[in-house]
Amino acid sequence: MLIGVQGLEKVFRQGFLRRRVHAVKGVSFEVRKGDIFGFLGPNGAGKTTTIKMLTGLIAPTAGTATVFGHPIPSAKAMQRVGFMPENPYVYPYLTPLEFVEMCGRLSGLSGKKVRDRSRAVLEQVGIWYAADRPVRRLSKGMLQRTGLAAALVADPELLILDEPMSGLDPVGRKEVRDLIFEERKAGRTIFFSTHILSDVETLCDHVTILRQGNVVVSGRLAELLKSDVKRTDVVLLGADADFEAKAAELGHRARRAADRLIVEIEGQAQVAPFLRGALDAGVTVVEVAPRHETLEDLFVREAIDEKSGESRVAG
Numbered sequence: 001m002l003i004g005v006q007g008l009e010k011v012f013r014q015g016f017l018r019r020r021v022h023a024v025k026g027v028s029f030e031v032r033k034g035d036i037f038g039f040l041g042p043n044g045a046g047k048t049t050t051i052k053m054l055t056g057l058i059a060p061t062a063g064t065a066t067v068f069g070h071p072i073p074s075a076k077a078m079q080r081v082g083f084m085p086e087n088p089y090v091y092p093y094l095t096p097l098e099f100v101e102m103c104g105r106l107s108g109l110s111g112k113k114v115r116d117r118s119r120a121v122l123e124q125v126g127i128w129y130a131a132d133r134p135v136r137r138l139s140k141g142m143l144q145r146t147g148l149a150a151a152l153v154a155d156p157e158l159l160i161l162d163e164p165m166s167g168l169d170p171v172g173r174k175e176v177r178d179l180i181f182e183e184r185k186a187g188r189t190i191f192f193s194t195h196i197l198s199d200v201e202t203l204c205d206h207v208t209i210l211r212q213g214n215v216v217v218s219g220r221l222a223e224l225l226k227s228d229v230k231r232t233d234v235v236l237l238g239a240d241a242d243f244e245a246k247a248a249e250l251g252h253r254a255r256r257a258a259d260r261l262i263v264e265i266e267g268q269a270q271v272a273p274f275l276r277g278a279l280d281a282g283v284t285v286v287e288v289a290p291r292h293e294t295l296e297d298l299f300v301r302e303a304i305d306e307k308s309g310e311s312r313v314a315g
């Protein structure tokens, strides 16, 4: 376990009236070595606040956490962490190369090693071509990539990335996803936050979803999505109104798309009998597509279930 968090809380006091903002309300989770861990939730959920506590930038109001076994805040643990803050601040009068080399030196690299490694990470994040431009002339996406390079330069065991895909176009987002995958293959553990669920669907081993300072879903992604009822879409050609009525009688929802009828079958057991019926009726089966629940579906369902006051924590 590289990160362990138990009942972490943060209350901010804001403004002249010292209004209480309960940003994080008792969050617990564990990050295992070698995992890609997605820390998800809408804007304002408390992701950045949690990350700031983990990295020692702010103190928790309650609860405990360890990074590499050290209680936070721990300078010793942070030596093994590459951290990219949300909207990374990069000195405007440096170039990306100078900035990344500076971060490398601050982490104890020197000489040829810092130069070689800086070039390698700037190439890796796709910004080597702009490595000599002043930072103030870079786009948001280029700054984001420079921040990523700085997080990687000292070869950390654990990457903590706050919204690494924000400010990037779809191609840039895919590149960052690929980079996270490569870095895991290279033996690193990656903890990253995002508010865009679809960005992480195929990427994470574990997800923890935060909502208004609370954990609403947490577990291995495969288990969270696998355990839920699957729907199968059957696409048919040559199904007439009679057939459609029969499908409705059996309790299946159906919709028309051009000359096709798409029938939604709930539950695995219903699929084979329905297909047999379709073939007997002389209807052509064009496609049988099992629809797995997406993270988006899960999140929406949890948001609705919230009324019952229960959260779903597994694994």
Ligand SMILES: Nc1ncnc2c1ncn2[C@@H]1O[C@H](COP(=O)(O)OP(=O)(O)O)[C@@H](O)[C@H]1O
Pocket: 012, 013, 014, 021, 022, 023, 041, 042, 043, 044, 045, 046, 047, 048, 049, 050
């Ligand atoms: N320094 C602060 N002072 C007061 N409130 C804050 C401060 N930082 C964050 N908040 C509030 O805490 C909540 C969680 O914010 P944040 O952790 O940034 O969420 P996220 O990163 O998930 O978008 C928000 O309501 C935000 O306005």
Ligand SMILES: [Mg+2]
Pocket: 047, 048, 049, 086, 162, 163
């Ligand atoms: Mg944030």
